[in-house]
Amino acid sequence: MLLTLLAVVTLAIIGQRNLFGVVILSGVYSFLMASVLIVLDAVDVAMTEASVGAGISTIVLLATLHLTRTIEVRPWRRSWAPLVLALVTGLAIAWGSLALPPFGTPDAVIHRHVVPRYLADTVKDTHVPNVVTSVLADYRGYDTLGETTVIFTAGIGVMLLLRGARRRDGGGGDDGAGPRA
Amino acid sequence: MRTSLILRIGTKLVLPFILLFALYVQFHGEYGPGGGFQAGVITAGMVILVGITFGLGAAKRIAPPGLVRAMVPLGVLIYAGTGVLGLLLGKNFLDYSVLSASDPAHGRGLGIFMVESGVLVTVSGTMTALFYAFVERGR
Amino acid sequence: MQAVQGFLDHYNYVVTIFLMVAGLYIVIARGNMVKKLIGLSIFQTSVYLLYIEPGKILGGTAPIIDPAFTVYSNPLPHVLILTAIVVGVATLALGLALVVRIHEAYGTIEEDEIFEKDGDT
Numbered sequence: 001m002l003l004t005l006l007a008v009v010t011l012a013i014i015g016q017r018n019l020f021g022v023v024i025l026s027g028v029y030s031f032l033m034a035s036v037l038i039v040l041d042a043v044d045v046a047m048t049e050a051s052v053g054a055g056i057s058t059i060v061l062l063a064t065l066h067l068t069r070t071i072e073v074r075p076w077r078r079s080w081a082p083l084v085l086a087l088v089t090g091l092a093i094a095w096g097s098l099a100l101p102p103f104g105t106p107d108a109v110i111h112r113h114v115v116p117r118y119l120a121d122t123v124k125d126t127h128v129p130n131v132v133t134s135v136l137a138d139y140r141g142y143d144t145l146g147e148t149t150v151i152f153t154a155g156i157g158v159m160l161l162l163r164g165a166r167r168r169d170g171g172g173g174d175d176g177a178g179p180r181a
Numbered sequence: 182m183r184t185s186l187i188l189r190i191g192t193k194l195v196l197p198f199i200l201l202f203a204l205y206v207q208f209h210g211e212y213g214p215g216g217g218f219q220a221g222v223i224t225a226g227m228v229i230l231v232g233i234t235f236g237l238g239a240a241k242r243i244a245p246p247g248l249v250r251a252m253v254p255l256g257v258l259i260y261a262g263t264g265v266l267g268l269l270l271g272k273n274f275l276d277y278s279v280l281s282a283s284d285p286a287h288g289r290g291l292g293i294f295m296v297e298s299g300v301l302v303t304v305s306g307t308m309t310a311l312f313y314a315f316v317e318r319g320r
Numbered sequence: 321m322q323a324v325q326g327f328l329d330h331y332n333y334v335v336t337i338f339l340m341v342a343g344l345y346i347v348i349a350r351g352n353m354v355k356k357l358i359g360l361s362i363f364q365t366s367v368y369l370l371y372i373e374p375g376k377i378l379g380g381t382a383p384i385i386d387p388a389f390t391v392y393s394n395p396l397p398h399v400l401i402l403t404a405i406v407v408g409v410a411t412l413a414l415g416l417a418l419v420v421r422i423h424e425a426y427g428t429i430e431e432d433e434i435f436e437k438d439g440d441t
Contacts (some may be wrong), residue, residue, distance in 0.1 A: 007335055010342045010362060019354055026358050033365050040376045041383070041393035043214035045368070047206075048405045051222040056308055056409050057361070059229055063315035064354060064416040068423040082349035090341035097337060102329035104378030106391070111377065115394050122385060126289040128211040129385040131395040132402065136216065137293040137300075140399060141275040144296070145260055147403035148303050152257045154410035155307035159250070161417040162314040213384065218406045304406060311413045318420060 006032050018071060023061045030054040044132045184234055192234040199227045207301055211290070217297035221304025228309050237316055249309045256303025263295045332373050339366035351431035353419045357412060364408050371397040 009029045016022050030053030037046035101108040118135055128134040136144050207220035232240035264275040271279065277292020278285035339362060346359025375394030383395035419429055426434050 004335065007338055007342075010339055013358065013362070014342060014346060019352070022355060022358055026361070029362070029365070033368070036369070037372060040372050041380060042372050042375070042398045042401070043382045043384075044216065044219070045372065045398050045401050045405065047214050047219050048222070048402050049365075049368070051219060051226060052405050052409045053365070055226050056222060056229075056311075057412060060311060060315060060409070060413050060416055061354070061358070063312075063319065064420055067315070067319050067420045068354070068429050079349075082345055085348060086341045086345040089344060090337055093337050093340065094334070097330060097333040100330070100333060100374065103332050103373065104376055106377045106380070108374060110374050110397075111394055115396055118395060119383065119385070119392055125286055126293060127286050128290055128293055130211055130213065130216075131383040131385060131392070132214075132398045133211050133216050133293065133297070135395055135399045136402065137296040138277065138289055141264070141296065143400075144300070144403060145257075145264065145275070147407055148257050148260055148300055150407050151307050151410045152253055152303055154407070154414045155253050155310050157414045158311055158314050158417045161414075161421055162318045214382070216402075218402060222406070307410060311410075314417070315413075315420075 006036065019065055019069075020062075023058060023065065026061070027054045027058045030057070044130075188234055192230055196227060196231070199223060199230070203227065207297065210297060211293065217300030218304055221301045221306075222308055224301070224305040225308030225312070229312050232312060232316065237313075241313075244309055246310075246313055249306050249313065252302050252306025253310060254303075256299045256301070256306060259299030259302060260296055263292055263299065267292070332369070336366050336369045336373065339363075339369070353422065353429045353431065354416070357415050357419070360415075361408065361412055364404075368401045368404065371401050 006029065009025055009032060013022055013025050013029070016025060030049060033053065034046045034050040037043075037049055118131055118139060122131050122134045123129055126134045126138055128138075203220045203223040206215035206223060207217065210216035210220070228240050228244045231243055263277065267276045267279055268274050275292075277289045277295075279288060343359045343361075343363030343366060346362065347356050350356055350359065375397040377391055377393050380391040380393040381389045383392040383398065385392075422434070423429050426437055428434060428437075
């Protein structure tokens with residue numbers, strides 16, 4: 001099953017010390033995640049995950065590695081505290097998840113609240129048959145405006161952080177040379 | 182350039198189709214999977230592909246940095262402007278039904294289209310700007 | 321038998337929680353900042369799964385209205401996660417930009433070495 005494969009890739013990411021390998025594995029992880037999302041009927045989300053997770057994130061991570069370094073030196077104090085903490089958290093969440101309804105049941109609480117109205121009315125209200133689009137841009141327009149603003153802010157932040165000349169080897173030349181990554 | 186011939190010709194071949202696919206995803210997003218977020222990322226992906234294959238100069242000829250920087254806030258303005266338009270026409274903020282006098286549902290469809298265009302502009306602008314910022318830092 | 325059935329009904333949640341815990345472990349245990357950010361994004365994708373999974377209905381189809389289908393999976397989590405993914409990559413890039421600046425200031429991206437250098441001054 002795809003989910004099991006996801007777990008295996010995650011273990012590989014934990015073990016891998018070469019950061020280049022880690023970045024490629026995280027691209028693999030994103031594609032697996034996109035396949036899982038298609039199985040779960042979330043086609044819009046799967047499309048986004050495939051293009052963003054495997055495309056843009058990988059490019060940005062590789063660019064960062066190019067600017068820094070690719071090997072993780074491991075002072076690696078073998079302490080058990082993080083593992084124990086993670087396990088305790090995991091058990092707590094797992095205990096909570098036992099109360100969730102079994103996978104795929106149609107009468108769970110989540111399917112009964114506002115969603116039937118969206119599904120029934122979207123064509124009448126907006127002439128848009130893709131419910132995800134109509135909820136995104138119309139019924140929940142405020143939320144999406146907020147998300148767009150967050151993207152805008154993050155973009156501005158990156159531009160501010162990375163503009164200007166570097167301190168150590170001065171400003172680079174202008175156009176001409178491509179990225180070396 | 183140092184990149185291989187196959188890579189350069191291949192990039193040139195797929196480039197128009199990537200752009201076409203992005204436009205399809207954008208304008209068909211109301212009927213199939215897709216929308217402004219995905220189309221924006223695919224458009225930015227096209228610019229990044231050009232940047233990787235032909236160098237930053239070529240990418241900047243396609244998408245000038247000034248334009249890219251302007252696109253980032255422009256998309257948010259289109260989005261919020263659509264909302265304010267509803268406000269000015271006498272309804273609530275982000276209520277698009279007034280955009281069409283005869284048929285409220287048609288107005289809401291139009292509003293969705295405008296809002297998605299705003300999302301497309303901001304997302305593609307931001308992603309391209311991210312790429313430019315990281316690459317320029319490396320030189 | 322009951323326990324096995326219960327486990328299979330919740331298998332997707334078990335894997336989701338495993339991914340969550342693995343992400344958390346990477347963030348806490350590893351000193352390398354790029355790896356910490358990757359751990360953070362693994363945690364994030366596990367949250368995507370946690371949202372999308374309850375929305376699935378067995379026998380349902382993708383939420384695009386068509387006369388041929390009557391059962392659709394829940395579109396609301398899809399909307400939330402769709403925007404969360406794009407916001408996630410924007411914030412990841414912001415974090416990586418910070419890492420680049422830290423590398424320029426300290427010459428390293430390992431947490432321990434940065435603490436040592438801070439101790440010297």
